[in-house]
Amino acid sequence: MAFYHQSTLSTHLVARWLVLGLIALSVVECRRNLLFESYATYAAINCRKHTAFLTDFGGISDGKTSNTAVFQAAVQNLSQVADDGGAQLIVPPGRWLTGSFNLTSHFTLFIQFGAVILASQDAGEYPLVESLPSYGPGGRFSSLIGGSHLTDVVVTGDNGTIDGQGSVWWKKFNRKKLRNTRPYLIELMYSNQVQISKLILIDSPSWFVHPVYSSDIIIQDLTIRAPVDSSNTNGIIPDSCNNVKIQDVNVVSGDDCVAVKSGWDEYGIKFGVPTEQMIIRRLTCNSPNGSVIALGSEMSGGIKNIRAEDITAINSQSGVRIKTSPGRGAYITDIFVDGMNLQAIDSVFWTTGSYGEHPDLGFDSKALPVVDRINYRNVVAEDVKMAGNMSGIDGNPFTGFCLSNVTIGFGTQQDNRLWNCTGVSGVSSNVKPEPCDVLADKGPSDCEYPPDPVPIDVLELNTCSFSTIG
Ligand SMILES: *[C@@H]1O[C@H](CO)[C@@H](O)[C@H](O)[C@H]1NC(C)=O
Ligand SMILES: *[C@@H]1O[C@H](CO)[C@@H](O)[C@H](O)[C@H]1NC(C)=O
Ligand SMILES: *[C@@H]1O[C@H](CO)[C@@H](O)[C@H](O)[C@H]1NC(C)=O
Ligand SMILES: *[C@@H]1O[C@H](CO)[C@@H](O)[C@H](O)[C@H]1NC(C)=O
Ligand SMILES: *[C@@H]1O[C@H](CO)[C@@H](O)[C@H](O)[C@H]1NC(C)=O
Ligand SMILES: *[C@@H]1O[C@H](CO)[C@@H](O)[C@H](O)[C@H]1NC(C)=O
Ligand SMILES: *[C@@H]1O[C@H](CO)[C@@H](O)[C@H](O)[C@H]1NC(C)=O
DSSP: OHHHHHHHHHHHHHHHHHHHHHHHHHOGGGHHHHHTEEEEEEEESSOOSEEEEGGGGTOOOBSSSOOHHHHHHHHHHHHHHHTTTOEEEEEOSEEEEEOOEEOOSSEEEEEOTTEEEEEOSOGGGSOEEOOOTTTOSOOEEOOSEEEESOEEEEEEESSEEEEOOTHHHHHHHHTTOOSSBOOOSEEEESOEEEEEEEEEEEOOSSOSEEEESOEEEEEEEEEEEOOTTSTTOOSBOOBSOEEEEEEEEEEEOSSOSEEEBOOOHHHHHHHOOOEEEEEEEEEEEEEEEEEEEEEOSSOTTOEEEEEEEEEEEEEEEEEEEEEOOTTOOSEEEEEEEEEEEEEEEEEEEEEESOOOOOSSTTOOTTOOOEEEEEEEEEEEEEEEEEEEEEEOBTTBOEEEEEEEEEEEEEOTTOOTTOEEEESEEEEEEEEESOOOGGGOBOOSOOOOOOSSOOGGGGOOOEEEEEEEEO
C-alpha cells in the first residue's frame, strides 16, 4: 500500500522536475529556488492541506533566542485553517529554543532531520497547570509540548530531535528543591487520534511521552535517551488510555521504559478510567533502575487487555513487572506477553503487592486490587540474578499466572533462591529452572495469547508529503 503511494509520488516528481526545468530556462530569477525544490514524505494517520514553516513566523534558530511565542503564534495561526483539510507546521533544520506550547486539532508538527527543538531551562517558560484529576491535588509545570481536548494530532519528523535539556530539573529534583511536578516532554490529554513517531527524544525533565485520558494512539519509531541515573525519566506512559499501539521504540532511561498507568488511589478510583486495549511490539529497553514494562504502580482506574510482543532488554530490573498496593483498588487483568529476550536482569518475573506510595492519608486500605490472568510465553533470559520474585497481598492473592516456554540462565551474581512466590497462584509449562510449587507444571501447552488484534493495530497510515525549499 505504502509502496504504491510512494511510486505514484515519484512519477509526479519526475514530471514536476521536467516542467520546472523548462520554466527555469526562461525565468532566470526563479531558477535557484526551483532547482532546490524537493519533497519530504512521511507516514501519518492523516495528511494536511495547509503547510507553514516555523520561519514564516519569525523563528530564530540560534539555540539561544526563545521561540515560545513563535511556536504559540504558529499553532494559533494554523488552527484557523486546520478545520479545512488540516495544517502542518514544519520545523526546519536548526536549534530552536522554546518553552511550553500547545498543539491544536487536525494538526501535524513535523521536525525535519537536523532540526532540534531545545527545551528552555527557564522554569518561567512552563506556567503551572491544573493537577490531573485521577492523581489528586498538586501543582505541575506544563509540559514542553502539550494539548488538551484535541482530535487528530501528529508529532513526527524524519528523525528530528526534541531535547528536553533536563539536567537542571534532575538536579533540583534530587536536592528536593521542587514543589511542583516537573514538565514532561510531550503530554496530550483528553485527545483522540494521536500519533507520535519518527523522532529522537532526549533528556526529558521527567517523563517523555504521556498520553492521558486519550484514545486511538500510535507511538512508533522513537529513539528515547536519558542518562540511566536520571530520576523518573520514564519513556512512554499511557495513562487512562484506550486503543494504543507502541511499536519499534528504543529506550535508554533512568526509569521504566514503558509504564502503563491509570490514576492513583482514591482519586484514580473516583475518576475510574482504565488503560485497556494496548499492543507493545518490538520495544528495546536499557534501564538499570527501571523495568522494561511496568504495570502500575498507579493503576486505580484498572489495567486490562495489554499485549507485549518481541521485547528486548539489556540491563533492567525486570521484564513486565506488576506494581500495586492496598489502597489502589481496581484490577490488572488479561495481560499477554509473547517473546522476551532479556540480558542482565535482576528478576525476570517481578510482582509487588506492597508497593506503598500514597497521594495522602485519604486512601482506603481496604481497596484491594484484583490481579488475574497474567500470561508470559516464549521468554529467554541470560545473566539473571533471580528468576522470579512474585508476591501478592496478604489475604488477597494474585491469581491466574501462566508461564510457558521460559529459559533462564544465571550470571555470576546469582541469587540462589531462584524463585520467591508468596500470595500468587497459577500454572507453568516448560519453565527452566523449575518454578515455585504454586506455579505447578500443567503439562505441555502454551499460555494464552489473543488471536484478534487491538483495533488500532490494523489502521494503515497514509503517505503524506510537503515541498521543501532549501
Ligand atoms: C496567519 O493567518 C492569516 C490568515 O488568518 C494570514 O493572513 C497571515 O499571513 C498568517 N500569518 C503568518 C505570519 O503567516
Ligand atoms: C495549554 O493547554 C493547557 C490545558 O488546556 C492549559 O492549561 C495551558 O494554559 C495551555 N498553555 C498555553 C501556553 O497555552
Ligand atoms: C532514523 O533513526 C532510526 C533509529 O536510529 C534509524 O534506524 C533510521 O534509519 C533513521 N532514518 C533516517 C531517515 O535517518
Ligand atoms: C533508582 O530509583 C529510585 C527511585 O526512583 C531512586 O531513589 C534511586 O536513587 C535511583 N537510583 C539510581 C542509581 O539512580
Ligand atoms: C523482591 O521484591 C520485593 C518487593 O516486592 C522487594 O522488597 C525485594 O527486595 C525483592 N527481592 C529481591 C531479591 O530483589
Ligand atoms: C520458545 O521460546 C523461544 C524464544 O522466544 C522461541 O525461539 C521458541 O521457538 C519457543 N519454542 C516453542 C516450542 O514455542
Ligand atoms: C520473599 O518475598 C516476600 C514478600 O515480598 C518477602 O517478604 C521475603 O523477604 C522474600 N524472601 C526472600 C528470601 O527474598
